[in-house]
Amino acid sequence: MKIKIHAISDLQLLPSLAALLCAVLIFALTQGPVALDWHAALTTPDSLHGVILWQVRLPRELLAIAVGATLGLAGAALQGLLRNPLAGPDLVGVTSCAALGAVLTLYSGLAAISWVSLPLGGLIGAGFAVAIIFLLSGQRAGVLTLILAGMAINAMVSSLIALALNFSKNPFAMSEIVYWLLGSVANRSYNDLSVTLPFMLAGWLLLLSSGRFLDALSLGEETAQSLGFDVNALRWRVVLGVALSVGAAVSVSGNIGFVGLVVPHLLRPWVGYEPRRLLAASALGGALLLLIADVVVISVPALREIKIGVITALIGGPFFLHLIYKNRNAFS
Amino acid sequence: MSRRNSPLRVAFVLVLSAIVLSSRALPLHADKIDTDKVVPQRIASLNLCTDQLLLMLVPRERIVSLTDWAARPESSYMAAAAVGIPVNYALAEGVLPQQPDLVIAGEYNDTAMLHLLRRLGYRVEVVQVPRDLAAARDFILRFGVLVGAAENARALVEKMDRELADLALQVRAIESHSLSTHKPLAAVYAPNGMTPGRHTVMTEILSRAGFRNLAAELGIDGYGQLALERLLVAQPDVLIYEATADAAGGGSIAHSYLQHPALQALSRRAPSVTLPPPLSECVGPMTVAAIARLVDTRRQWQKSSQHAAANNVDVTAP
Numbered sequence: 088m089k090i091k092i093h094a095i096s097d098l099q100l101l102p103s104l105a106a107l108l109c110a111v112l113i114f115a116l117t118q119g120p121v122a123l124d125w126h127a128a129l130t131t132p133d134s135l136h137g138v139i140l141w142q143v144r145l146p147r148e149l150l151a152i153a154v155g156a157t158l159g160l161a162g163a164a165l166q167g168l169l170r171n172p173l174a175g176p177d178l179v180g181v182t183s184c185a186a187l188g189a190v191l192t193l194y195s196g197l198a199a200i201s202w203v204s205l206p207l208g209g210l211i212g213a214g215f216a217v218a219i220i221f222l223l224s225g226q227r228a229g230v231l232t233l234i235l236a237g238m239a240i241n242a243m244v245s246s247l248i249a250l251a252l253n254f255s256k257n258p259f260a261m262s263e264i265v266y267w268l269l270g271s272v273a274n275r276s277y278n279d280l281s282v283t284l285p286f287m288l289a290g291w292l293l294l295l296s297s298g299r300f301l302d303a304l305s306l307g308e309e310t311a312q313s314l315g316f317d318v319n320a321l322r323w324r325v326v327l328g329v330a331l332s333v334g335a336a337v338s339v340s341g342n343i344g345f346v347g348l349v350v351p352h353l354l355r356p357w358v359g360y361e362p363r364r365l366l367a368a369s370a371l372g373g374a375l376l377l378l379i380a381d382v383v384v385i386s387v388p389a390l391r392e393i394k395i396g397v398i399t400a401l402i403g404g405p406f407f408l409h410l411i412y413k414n415r416n417a418f419s
Numbered sequence: 420m421s422r423r424n425s426p427l428r429v430a431f432v433l434v435l436s437a438i439v440l441s442s443r444a445l446p447l448h449a450d451k452i453d454t455d456k457v458v459p460q461r462i463a464s465l466n467l468c469t470d471q472l473l474l475m476l477v478p479r480e481r482i483v484s485l486t487d488w489a490a491r492p493e494s495s496y497m498a499a500a501a502v503g504i505p506v507n508y509a510l511a512e513g514v515l516p517q518q519p520d521l522v523i524a525g526e527y528n529d530t531a532m533l534h535l536l537r538r539l540g541y542r543v544e545v546v547q548v549p550r551d552l553a554a555a556r557d558f559i560l561r562f563g564v565l566v567g568a569a570e571n572a573r574a575l576v577e578k579m580d581r582e583l584a585d586l587a588l589q590v591r592a593i594e595s596h597s598l599s600t601h602k603p604l605a606a607v608y609a610p611n612g613m614t615p616g617r618h619t620v621m622t623e624i625l626s627r628a629g630f631r632n633l634a635a636e637l638g639i640d641g642y643g644q645l646a647l648e649r650l651l652v653a654q655p656d657v658l659i660y661e662a663t664a665d666a667a668g669g670g671s672i673a674h675s676y677l678q679h680p681a682l683q684a685l686s687r688r689a690p691s692v693t694l695p696p697p698l699s700e701c702v703g704p705m706t707v708a709a710i711a712r713l714v715d716t717r718r719q720w721q722k723s724s725q726h727a728a729a730n731n732v733d734v735t736a737p
Contacts, residue, residue: 120646139648142681193670258493259610259673266672274612274647276680391644 094359097367104371108152111378115148116140118385142276150275150339151381151395152374155346157287157336158182159373160366161329162347164294165217167301167362168325169224173234173410175348176333180240181216182344185337186267187244187251188212192338194255206283210334216240217326269396270343272381283335290332291370297325298363305362343396345403346373352410376402458567459521459542464489465509466525468548468701471497472559473523475575475704476568479504483517496697496705511535521566548701551623552583555702575704582707583627589714590629593721598728603720605630605713606645606655607694608682610662610673614645620702621661628713630657647679657720658682658691659713661699690723692716 117123121139128136158176165174165181176182192198192208223236248267252260300321303311311318337343350372351365358364380398387393462477463484464470470489473482474497486509488494490501507513511532514522522543524533536543544565549555556576563572605625607614615621615632616639622632633653634645660677676682698709 119648121648121652135651135654138681138684139651142684143648143651143679193672196670199670255671257671257674259671263672274676274679276678278678278680 094357097358097364100357100368101371104368104375108371108375108378111375111382112148112152115151115378115382115385116144118382119144146277146280147272147275148378148381150280151272151377153280153284153287154272154336154340154343155374155377156370157290157332157373158343158346158377159350159369159371160291160294161333162373163351163362163365163369164297164301164325164329165347166351167304167365168322169220169233170305171224171230171233172352172414173230173348174220175345176213176329177241177342177344177346178348179216179220179233179237180244181213181220181329181333182337182342182347183241183244183248183268184216185209185213185334186342187248188215188334189338190248190251190267194251194257194260202278202282206286206335206338208334209336209338210286210330213334213337214326214330216244217329221322221326265394267341269394269400270337270341271392271394271396272340272377273384273392273395275339279339283339286335287332290328290330290335293324293328293331295366295370297321297328298366301325301362301366341394341396343377343399345399345407346376349399349403349406350376352406457520459519461517461519462521462523462566463507463514463517463519464523465507465514465528466523466546466548467494468703469523469525469546469562470501471495471701471705472562472703473566474500476559476563476571477566481566483519484514492697493695494697494700496701496708498697514541515539523565550618550702551620552579552627552702552706555706556580559703579704579707583710586627586707586710586714590627590717593714593718594629597721598725602629602631603656603717603724604633604636604653605657605659606633606650606653607659607661608645608650608677609660610671610676612644612647612676613642614639614650615642615661615699616640620706621699624699624706624709624713625659627710629717630713647676647682651681651685655685656689656724657716658686658689659716660691660693661696662693690716690720 119139123140124136127134128140131137132141161176161181162174165176165179166172168174186209188208188211189205190208191212192204197208198205219240220233220236224233245268249264252264252267255261300311300316300318303314303316304318308318351369354368354372355365358368377395377399380395380402383398384393384395460481461483462473462481464473464482465486467486467488470485473485474489479500482504484505484507485501487506490498490504490506492498495501505513505517507517509528509532514536520542522533522536522541524543524545526545526547528545533543533545546558546562546565549558556579559572559576559579560569563569563575607621607625609615614634616634616637618641622635625632633650633655634643637645637649637653639645662674662677692712694709694712698705698712
């Protein structure tokens with residue numbers, strides 16, 4: 088297998104990704120059904136156009152960035168942990184389990200009791216899924232086992248989400264299965280961001296600090312052990328980090344697919360195939376991808392809002408097929 | 420050899436028999452039993468709007484079953500009256516146990532089920548529920564004849580006419596006291612950012628209460644989604660939430676649309692009122708109740724805007 092390396096240093100890569108992210112964010116803020124009066128919006132935040140810019144558009148895009156960063160980072164971390172290039176948080180069932188947890192708390196009315204119960208439901212669901220996948224892969228399971236297990240979890244959990252919505256007393260519940268299975272950041276406010284950001288930050292911290300361990304793990308478990316890493320404890324740290332960040336993100340955005348799979352793959356050559364460097368780059372890349380997807384959602388005129396997961400799946404699906412085609416010999 | 424051919428032969432026979440059977444199938448509209456002159460004593464309704472009208476016109480002993488929506492206060496104007504009447508869930512199995520002599524369905528009921536009921540010999544009447552008050556008047560009178568309560572129907576229509584005339588007088592009185600000819604703009608917001616536009620009863624309710632409907636002016640036909648940004652920019656004079664006030668039994672993403680801080684800030688500035696869905700889901704006496712509620716809002720808006728005008732000359736300046 089030929090390996091393309093066009094690695095550039097972190098000092099070049101990360102600032103350029105961040106700059107690109109800022110540029111797309113500014114572009115995203117200019118998009119919307121209303122033509123903004125920028126002077127009024129920037130000078131007086133309390134004015135009509137100020138409210139639209141700062142209270143309607145900005146929180147939505149900030150949430151897209153936070154959720155995208157979480158998915159990219161979690162994808163990179165899971166791929167490093169399981170030493171498996173196909174381990175996106177959605178493919179192995181982590182995001183759908185998080186969605187189930189959020190659905191159970193939201194529609195049962197628990198989420199109305201305390202703000203913390205919605206992200207908590209999400210992260211319990213996510214934690215459950217990561218633990219299952221982690222235990223499976225611990226038994227030296229191959230790529231195929233992992234993907235098939237993910238498929239089974241996804242199928243089971245999607246039905247459980249549908250079932251939970253069926254039993255909800257809210258008349259709108261059943262039609263919201265689209266939201267939970269495809270995801271959306273439309274009409275989100277600072278409330279959603281402030282409820283979930285602490286959990287996401289905690290998860291990011293755990294994942295970003297696991298870089299050296301993932302580097303060592305890429306050389307094999309024994310090598311990592313001999314290099315002085317407490318393999319077991321550090322593995323659970325990654326599991327906890329994924330559960331915290333993905334659980335919180337999904338609880339306010341639904342199940343957005345393929346970001347965690349595609350982004351690490353695209354960026355891997357740029358970081359010289361180093362799992363540690365892939366983490367921060369994937370976080371920025373994930374944020375960028377989801378923000379671009381949301382720009383598409385906003386700018387494409389449709390009678391009903393297009394779900395953001397539709398866009399990411401249309402990008403990610405063909406990419407995934409290409410990946411399988413390229414690696415078909417390795418799988419058989 | 421013949422064994423290898425046999426699945427093919429069986430398939431051929433099956434297809435042939437299907438064709439023969441379907442050509443012998445019963446016609447869709449089985450001969451209607453002429454019961455028009457007999458007053459139906461066991462009426463079943465498969466539509467929320469006919470459920471409610473039935474409760475208004477017919478003594479409950481003659482109603483054998485209603486949809487499950489009829490007794491729910493979040494969807495039915497006649498919820499209290501429907502409690503205790505068997506529920507049919509708009510399913511054939513729910514209708515059959517009571518052996519109704521008249522089944523009333525709306526145009527959106529499952530046609531396969533209506534077909535089945537007719538085949539079993541039940542009298543099924545499909546009605547087109549009204550979408551505006553003029554149509555509702557005629558509909559109630561015809562419905563009264565259908566269910567054998569023509570007298571009650573006429574009384575109900577007369578009562579509606581009287582109340583509507585009275586409300587129209589009230590609105591004219593309010594408007595004649597107004598300093599300007601400005602007709603206040605109302606924005607209606609329902610869960611999921613939905614809003615009723617032209618050709619909905621909400622536009623008629625608003626116009627009869629002395630308001631303009633933002634969605635209709637933006638060109639939305641029927642129910643459409645209205646982006647929060649466009650709602651804010653339009654600066655409506657009053658905000659009408661078409662939703663159940665509390666999210667009892669669990670929240671939803673749809674309802675979270677109504678909790679956006681920008682919308683809440685607007686509803687602190689502009690008068691806002693909640694119109695529960697039972698008042699606008701069907702057209703009839705509930706529509707009159709909705710208009711009455713909004714005429715009150717119209718009166719309040721008048722007071723508050725004139726109060727503001729007294730304090731701030733700029734507001735009334737053209």
